[in-house]
Every structure is written in structure tokens, then in C-alpha cells.
Amino acid sequence: MAIAKAERLMNLALCLLGTRRPLSKRELRESVEAYLEAGSDDSFNRMFERDKDDLRELGLVIETVESLDGEIGYLARRDSNRLPPITLDAEEAAALGLAAKVWQQARLAGAASGALQKLRAAGLPEDVDPYEAHGALEPRIPVHEAAFEPLMLACRDRRPVVFDYRKANAAHPESRHVEPWALECWRGHWYLAGFDRDRGAERVFRLSRITGKVRSRGARFTAPVPDVVTVRETVAGWAGETADRSALIRLRTGAGYPLRAKATGVRELGDGWDELEIPYGHGLDAWLVEFGPDVVVLEPAELRADVVDRLRAVAKG
Numbered sequence: 001m002a003i004a005k006a007e008r009l010m011n012l013a014l015c016l017l018g019t020r021r022p023l024s025k026r027e028l029r030e031s032v033e034a035y036l037e038a039g040s041d042d043s044f045n046r047m048f049e050r051d052k053d054d055l056r057e058l059g060l061v062i063e064t065v066e067s068l069d070g071e072i073g074y075l076a077r078r079d080s081n082r083l084p085p086i087t088l089d090a091e092e093a094a095a096l097g098l099a100a101k102v103w104q105q106a107r108l109a110g111a112a113s114g115a116l117q118k119l120r121a122a123g124l125p126e127d128v129d130p131y132e133a134h135g136a137l138e139p140r141i142p143v144h145e146a147a148f149e150p151l152m153l154a155c156r157d158r159r160p161v162v163f164d165y166r167k168a169n170a171a172h173p174e175s176r177h178v179e180p181w182a183l184e185c186w187r188g189h190w191y192l193a194g195f196d197r198d199r200g201a202e203r204v205f206r207l208s209r210i211t212g213k214v215r216s217r218g219a220r221f222t223a224p225v226p227d228v229v230t231v232r233e234t235v236a237g238w239a240g241e242t243a244d245r246s247a248l249i250r251l252r253t254g255a256g257y258p259l260r261a262k263a264t265g266v267r268e269l270g271d272g273w274d275e276l277e278i279p280y281g282h283g284l285d286a287w288l289v290e291f292g293p294d295v296v297v298l299e300p301a302e303l304r305a306d307v308v309d310r311l312r313a314v315a316k317g
Helices: 002-018 025-031 041-057 090-105 109-122 148-157 231-238 257-262 284-289 301-316
Strands: 063-066 072-075 161-165 174-186 189-196 201-206 210-216 245-252 265-270 273-280 295-299
Touching (some): 025 072, 148 189, 148 210, 174 201, 174 231, 257 273, 273 284, 295 301
Antiparallel strands (some): 063 072, 161 174, 174 189, 245 273, 245 295, 265 273
16 A cells, blocks of 8 residues: 555656646546546545645645636646755765665665665765675675565654564464554664554564564554654663673573573583573563573572463463
8 A cells, every 4th residue: 555655656746747837637637547546536636635745745846836727737847856966975875875785685675776876876886785795794684574664664654553463472463553663673683663552652563573464554643753763772671681680591502592692601511401691681581481491590580480470371372
């Protein structure tokens, strides 16, 4: 639905930019294919007025001209909609080129490729290729989740969404009604920050836990969008990154490498188990549950109890 609207807006913009004289509503309706499918004149008028307002919000200067016989026409003069020259230094152009890698595995990969060609003309050095490796370490921004693209469009268009979400300690997903604010990649995973209507508060969702399709809703946002959305800080807090204590766990040998990376101390116990000391902060119990039978909490007692409660909840379904 969002892509169809974007295509309709693009076609309308091209019509308004490509004409030398004002076009009436009737002429625009005959020129834009999506308008031909409008069931009635009222439906077309509402659609056209919304599209015209959306284009103006995006910065397109649309003039309304009345002819001698009183007919209203519309056009977007090229000289009024020409952008000033864009100048990028090598670092800025390279950063934008790297950002285009987000689309490497998405449906807009073709558009990203075209954008890179424009970046070349704007200053991206010829020897900088964001799609080629130039050293032992290469930054990558993977996009595997099907929810990424509809959520990105919803963030851009400020449209509420509905999706099924399975929490780490839940056996089954539940429906969430969210006003999406921003997407951010943190430690190889994409997260969405937004306002959860059901809970009346800000929440962060991991895209890999979204099941099924993301459905858009036509209503507007009910909560203000903050100027700064701290996705990484929020996720870091839930993941125990702000920990001020330590926990002692047993971990099966050869398992739980993310836990091993966080460990401040490791001791081999034998019989296929190791003992790890890891930072303990808010949300660590939910993270440990993800490792199932490969993890046994030794200390502290409250963390062990929280993990056991979560595992029992999963077992009950």
C-alpha cells in the first residue's frame, strides 16, 4: 500500500513538473493511472487533494492557476523546484555510500545503486566502492528481516503499524499497536523504537522477533515524537550493558559465544561445562533464557529465580 502511494505521488509530481501549462484535475486524472481506478469523482478529489498536500510537505512548489474561463489548473515550475548544487567532501560521500549498503538485501537495492551513481557525480571518489572489501575488516549493515522495509516506510510517513511480536520469554506472539519512530542497527540486530499504544509508553522491539506481516494503519500519531530517539541506549540498558554487578553462570562448552564475549572471567569446569562471570544488569534474565539448557545460573539468587520463572512460563505456553 505504501509503495503504491509512493508511485502515485511520483507520477503526479512528474506530470506537474513535465507540463508547460497548468493541468486541470480532469487532465491529471487521465494522466495518472492510479486516479483512473478511483471509484467516483469524490474519491478522486479526496485522493488528489491528499496527494497534493503530501507533495507540498515534501517540498514541491505547486502553483494553482486560474484560466480566463475560470478553470483551475496546477503545475510545478522547474525553476521553482531546482535544488542548489550539492557539494560533498570525500568523507561525507563515502559515509553516504556506506549507508546505501543497508539496501544490499532489500527490494530497493536498484534505487540504492542509482543513488550511488549520483554520489559519484557529487564527489564519491572512484576508488571507493562500498560494495567491495578493501581490508581484513569491512563494516556491514545486514538487513535480513522482512519487517525492515515496511517499518522504515512507516517511520518516514509517520504511520501507525500493527504486528505480532514474540518476547524472549513468551511461547506465542501477541499483537502490538505501535507508532514507529526510528530504526537502528545495534550489534548486528535491527531494533524499532516507538510508542506502544497498548502500554501507553515508549518501547523498543527487535525486528527478528516480529512474526508475520507488518500492517499499516491510516490514523495519525497520538503521542509526540521525541527530538532524539535513544535506541542503542535503551537496548543497551535492557541487555545489561549498564550493569554495575556481576553474575556467575555455568555455560556448556562450545555454546553461548555472545556470553563468552561479555565475560570478565572464564574457568573450565570439565565434563563439558565452563564457569563464566558476566556483567549483571536489567534484562539479563531475558537474554539468558534465549540460550535454553546451555546456561545454568549460579549467582545471584534473584537472577536464578527470574530465569527459572521465565523458563516455566515458556514451558506452560
